[in-house]
Amino acid sequence: MQEIKIELTKTPKQKPQDQSKLGFGKIFTDHMYIMPYNKEHGWHDPKIVPYQPITLEPSAMVFHYGQEMFEGLKAYKTEDGRVLLFRPDKNIARANHSNDRLCIPEIPADDFLNALKTLVKVDKDWIPTQPGTSLYIRPFVIATDPFLGVRPSDTYLFIIILSPSGAYYESGLDPVKIWIEDDYVRAVRGGIGEAKTGGNYVASLAAQVKAHDEGYSQVLWLDGVERKYIEEVGAMNIFFKINGKVVTPMLNGSILPGVTRASCIDLCKHWGMEVEERRISVDELVEAAKSGALEECWGSGTAAVISPVGALRYEDTVMEIGGGGIGPVSQKLYDTVTGLQTGKVEDTFGWTVEVDG
Ligand code: COI
Numbered sequence: 001m002q003e004i005k006i007e008l009t010k011t012p013k014q015k016p017q018d019q020s021k022l023g024f025g026k027i028f029t030d031h032m033y034i035m036p037y038n039k040e041h042g043w044h045d046p047k048i049v050p051y052q053p054i055t056l057e058p059s060a061m062v063f064h065y066g067q068e069m070f071e072g073l074k075a076y077k078t079e080d081g082r083v084l085l086f087r088p089d090k091n092i093a094r095a096n097h098s099n100d101r102l103c104i105p106e107i108p109a110d111d112f113l114n115a116l117k118t119l120v121k122v123d124k125d126w127i128p129t130q131p132g133t134s135l136y137i138r139p140f141v142i143a144t145d146p147f148l149g150v151r152p153s154d155t156y157l158f159i160i161i162l163s164p165s166g167a168y169y170e171s172g173l174d175p176v177k178i179w180i181e182d183d184y185v186r187a188v189r190g191g192i193g194e195a196k197t198g199g200n201y202v203a204s205l206a207a208q209v210k211a212h213d214e215g216y217s218q219v220l221w222l223d224g225v226e227r228k229y230i231e232e233v234g235a236m237n238i239f240f241k242i243n244g245k246v247v248t249p250m251l252n253g254s255i256l257p258g259v260t261r262a263s264c265i266d267l268c269k270h271w272g273m274e275v276e277e278r279r280i281s282v283d284e285l286v287e288a289a290k291s292g293a294l295e296e297c298w299g300s301g302t303a304a305v306i307s308p309v310g311a312l313r314y315e316d317t318v319m320e321i322g323g324g325g326i327g328p329v330s331q332k333l334y335d336t337v338t339g340l341q342t343g344k345v346e347d348t349f350g351w352t353v354e355v356d357g
Contacts, residue, residue, distance in 0.1 A: 001110045002046050004033070004118050009050035015164075019130040022166040024303060025138075029123040033115045033160040037105055043158065046111065048119055051161065057146035061153045066199045067143035069098040072302040073259070074134040075120045075162075075355065077127040078343030083355040085137075086341045088116055090259045095139065097257075098195035103152035104141050112139070117355045119160050124355070128164045132172065134341070136165040136303065168235065168303040169217060173334060175310025175324055176299070178233060179211035180220045180282060182315065186231065186254075188224035193231075193254030200256075204234045216313060218299070222282060224254060230280045236299030236307060237261035240280065241329055243293045250277040260300040264333055266349065273329075282314055289319035296327030306334040 009030045016027055028051050035046035062068050073091045076084050092113060096106045116137060120127075127135040139160045143153030169176055184207040187193025187200055207219045220238060223229040230249050232238055237258040239248045246268045251257050268275050288294040289312070297309040308331075310324035321327075339345030340352060 001108075001114055002044070004046045004048055004115065006048045006118070006122065007050065008122070011050075015126055016128070019128045019133050019164075019166070022128060022133055022164055023170075024165045024168045025136060025163050027164055029126040029135075029162040029164070031119060031122050032162075033119045033158075035111070035115070035158045037156040037158065039154050043105070043107060043111065046115060048122055054157070054159070056142075056144060059146040059148060061143040061145045061147055064148060065143075065150055066197070066202075067102055067104065067153055068141060068198050069095060069102055069104055070138060070140035070196055070198065071095045073116075073137045074302060074341065075127055075137060076134050076342045077124070077129050080343070082343060083120060083124050083127060084341065084343055084352040085116060085120070085355060087259050087263070087351045088113055088353055090262065091139075094196065094257060094259070098197060099141065101192060101195040102197055104143070104156060107141070107158055113353075115139075115160055117353075119162065120355050123162050126162065126164050128166075130166075132338075133164065133166050136163045138163065165303075168301070168305075169307060171217070173308065173326060175308040175321075175326060176217045177215065177311040177313070178218050178220045178299075178309050179207075179214060179216035180222065180312055180314040181207045181211070182222060182227055182282075183207070185224035185227065186221040189253045191224070191254060193224075194251070194256060196256060201234070208234055214313075220312065223252075228281050228283070230282060230285065231255050233299050236301035236304045238309075239264060239298050239300060240285070240288075240294060241296035241327065242288045244274070244295070246273050246275045246329070247280055248275070248277055249280055252279075258300055258302075260302055260305065260337065263337060263351070264300050264306070267333060267336055268329070271332075285312070286314060286317055286319065289317075289321070294319065294321060296329055297321045298327070298330040298333070300333075305337060306330055
């Protein structure tokens with residue numbers, strides 16, 4: 001494992017005073033991690049330095065062809081002052097899976113974990129502690145070759161920044177309204193839908209703007225081929241409770257394999273619920289809503305945690321779910337996931353990793 005050089009800031013910033021006004025991803029801590037890659041040295045010379053702008057050539061490949069990977073995870077402070085990461089091994093594995101798909105060199109898992117732990121430790125006083133808040137961690141890799149031809153870059157930067165954050169949606173745990181998109185698509189099988197990369201998110205913007213204009217906060221995507229099967233929401237995976245069973249779209253190559261998604265499945269099974277990962281058609285959903293079989297719906301994501309869905313709209317049909325309130329499974333998942341993350345619920349799964357010191 002490579003040793004990280006640490007240069008501490010001489011001008012620490014003021015930390016946010018009012019944790020109820022953090023919002024999501026707007027404030028950044030005093031430090032960042034940065035590690036370059038080139039063909040000669042591989043990933044080398046990792047450093048933690050004061051948070052600062054980076055200088056890139058206007059010709060850097062990331063600006064032109066979008067060769068980049070990003071991740072999202074969170075750090076929490078427990079009541080007794082310990083600092084916990086939630087399933088960082090899963091994010092590291094997914095990052096390298098995305099890297100493979102995007103022709104970015106893999107990052108050694110031990111260097112990645114050491115980077116996360118060391119940076120969070122340096123900025124641990126920035127971790128907010130109010131319920132619903134956390135330190136959001138954003139690792140990413142960008143392609144930096146100054147070149148306009150289309151090929152994988154030979155040089156990269158791996159950077160990690162930290163952002164003390166509150167709820168992803170302004171509404172917090174209040175149920176969100178979701179628009180089922182039947183015109184634009186996000187990803188197709190064989191494409192890059194399974195990778196965590198900017199291209200998937202820019203592909204989502206036009207539909208998101210349309211949904212916002214109609215008073216909906218997110219878009220639920222249908223499959224890119226038949227536009228018939230449920231895939232995922234812009235920043236979350238999606239779950240339904242239909243006739244007592246928990247149902248979520250199976251991972252098919254175009255859906256992001258969410259860490260919170262995996263945790264929801266594990267927890268529901270642990271509680272003895274039946275969980276199905278399978279294809280769900282939008283017609284099945286409309287039918288289930290009509291007959292009353294659709295009992296609950298929620299999204300899962302690192303940023304969003306568990307986000308109850310109060311209404312879904314498909315074409316001209318508006319499906320109200322659970323009277324627009326927070327369903328019992330959504331609430332139990334939210335309480336358990338955040339309880340594990342903040343050390344309030346005993347971690348019998350071995351999901352939390354302590355940042356020592
Ligand atoms: C996350 O949940 O961490 C994500 O990366 C989603 C992002 C678009 C906010």
